[in-house]
Amino acid sequence: MTVNIKDVARVAGVSVSTVSRALGEGPVSAEVREQVQAAVRATGYKPNLSARRLRSQRTQTIGLIVADIRNPFFTAVGRAVEDAAYRAGMRVILCNTDEDPAREALYLTLMQEERVTGLIFAPTRATLDRLQADALDFPMVLIDRAGPGGQFDTVLLDNREASATLVDHLVSRGYTRIGGLFGATSTTGVERRDGYLAAMAARGLAGEARFVPPSAEAAENAAAAWLRQPDRPQALLVSNGLFLTGVVKAARTLGLRIPQDIAVAGFDNEPWTELVEPGLTVIEQPVETIGREAMTLLFQRLRTPDAPTRKVVLSGRCVARGSTAALPRT
Amino acid sequence: MTVNIKDVARVAGVSVSTVSRALGEGPVSAEVREQVQAAVRATGYKPNLSARRLRSQRTQTIGLIVADIRNPFFTAVGRAVEDAAYRAGMRVILCNTDEDPAREALYLTLMQEERVTGLIFAPTRATLDRLQADALDFPMVLIDRAGPGGQFDTVLLDNREASATLVDHLVSRGYTRIGGLFGATSTTGVERRDGYLAAMAARGLAGEARFVPPSAEAAENAAAAWLRQPDRPQALLVSNGLFLTGVVKAARTLGLRIPQDIAVAGFDNEPWTELVEPGLTVIEQPVETIGREAMTLLFQRLRTPDAPTRKVVLSGRCVARGSTAALPRT
C-alpha cells in the first residue's frame, strides 16, 4: 500500500539500486537524478527508516537518559543535545529515570535494542558503579555526573570549584554558619558537598551537609525542618535549581526573610531566580555548552574509538544577587 | 559479531520461528520457552528493533512535536506523554519547532519516514491551515491548539473560559483598564485573546490585546514598551508562563510594583509563580492530564480509526495570589 523504492524505480524507469544511489551518495548522472526526484514527488515516496537502519546498520539515533526532563538543568541540556543531533541528521530517544536504578537498567537495555549510535547519560551513583561491568556496544558520554576513574567521556561542571565559589562568596559577605543541602543520588551532589566542606574547612569553619532525595518537595521538607531548629544556619547552600524552589518555599512558609533571616545561594540560573525578591545568588551552568559538548565528544569517539577518554570540566559563573547580601556588622 | 535470533535458536536447539514465538506471543511449550530464555541469557541476545519494526510493520513509536520543550507547559506535557508511552511499550521521538512552520513541515515528513504509530502535535496556526491537505498515514492528536472544525482529535484547555475567569477576577478586584499579551503564532493565543475581549466587552470595558512572538524576551520588550506609556493599563493578562517571566522582569526593570503599579494575571502555575512576591495569580493547566489524555485519544483512534473525532476541553483552575490584590477604593 505505502509506496516503496521499487515503485519509484518503476516510475522513474530505472533500477532500485539507482534510486537508492540517487537519493543518497553515489555516482548518478544528473539526468537520472532528476528523473528519480520527479518520480519521488509523483509517488509521494518516503523512505522507510526502519528498513534503512536494518540494512545499513546505522541507526542515526542517539539515546539521552536523564533523571527528569522537568529539572530545568536537564531541560536545557536536552534541548541543546536535540538541536545538535537533528543538525547532524540524527534522532534522539529521551528517557526519564527519576533517579531509579531499575529504570536506568531498563532503558540501557532499550538502548541496546535500539542499536543506538551513541548514548548520553546522567546516571545515578548506583548505576555508575555497575556500569563498567556490562559492556555496551556503543559509545557513551556521561553528563553532569562522573565516574571515579576516567573510564568514560564526560562533560560536567567543576562542582567542587563552584561550591567553593559560593562558600567564599558567603564568607566574604560575613556568613560563617553555612549549611549545605545536596542531592543524595548523584555524584554531583557528592562533589558539591566535598567542595563545600573543603572550602569551609579552608576557612576554619565547620560545615554541615545534608543529603535529600532528588525532588523539590523533599528539599522543602528538609529545609523546613532545618530552619525550624533554634540554631539554624545563617545561610544555606542549595545544590540545584529544583531544590531552590523548595528551600525558598520553606523559608516563606516559616516567615523567614531572605537574606536577613536566612541567606540562600544555589545552582542553576533559571529566569525566576532573578525575579524572586531579593534575587537568588546562583552558579550559572553553561547548559547549552554542556549539551553541545556532549554531542561533540560522542562524535569524536565514534570517529576515533580508541582515543583516550576525555573529561570536559566546565566552570560555572557566579551570579551574585540579594539573597546573599552582606551581613550587617555586629 | 552481534548475536541474533539465529544464534539463539542454535544454542537453544530450536528453530528461529520458535525463538520468535517464545519471545513474543504464540503457543510454545513451557519447556521450550525456558530453553530459549536460557539461551537468550547465555548469548546476551538483544532483539534488533529495526528488524522487528520492518518486518512487523509496527514501529511502536509515537512522535511528539512541540514548540519548545523549555516552555514549562510543554516540559510537563511531554513528560506525561513519555510516561504513558513507555508504560504502553512505546518510544517517543521529540521534536522542537520553535514555532517555525518550515521546521514543522520538516518534522512531519520525518514522522512519515519513521512510520510512527501516531503523532501528538502542537502546531502553529500556519501549519494548522495546511494540515488537512497532505494526508498523514497515521493518526494525529493535537494538543494545546485546535483546528477550526473538529477535524482532528484534540485535547486542550478551555482557553476562552480561562481568560474570562482571569478578567472576571481582575474586574472583581476593581481593575478596569486591563491589557492582554498573547502569543502570535498559536490558536491558543487567539482563543485567549477572544475570551479576554469577550469578557471585557461583557463588562462594558474596552480591551487592548497585543500579540508577541513566542519568547520570554519578546514578551519582556513588549511589556516594557507598554508599561512605559503614560496611560499604561492597571493590569496585564499574560498568555503563558514563558511570557510571565518577561513581564515580571519588565515591571522590575521599570521599578513598577506589583500589584500597586501594575497587576499581573497569567497562565501556567509554575512553582516559581508562588515564590515571586507577592505571588502571581495564574490559571493552572492540568498538564499531566493533557499529556495522558492525548495518549488515550491516540490509542482509541488506533483501535477505532473511523470513530468520530473527539475534542477534550479541560478547565483550568484559577489560583489567586497577591499580584491581583484588590485595588484600594478611590
Next chain:
DNA sequence: GCGCTTAGTGGTAACGTTTCCACAAAAATT
C-alpha cells in the same frame, strides 16, 4: 588504436526479524 581507469547502471544478496503455511502429534469430540 590499445590498454586502463572511471562513471554510470542493473541484478541480487544480505540485514534480523515476524508471519504464513505445512505438518505431526496430542487432545478432544463424535
Next chain:
DNA sequence: AATTTTTGTGGAAACGTTACCACTAAGCGC
C-alpha cells in the same frame, strides 16, 4: 475407533532498504 480440533514446531517467504559485484560505455594517456 474414527474424526476433528488444538498445540507445538520447523521451513521459508516476506518487510524495504543498501551494498556488493558485474558489466558496459566513455574518457584518457601513450
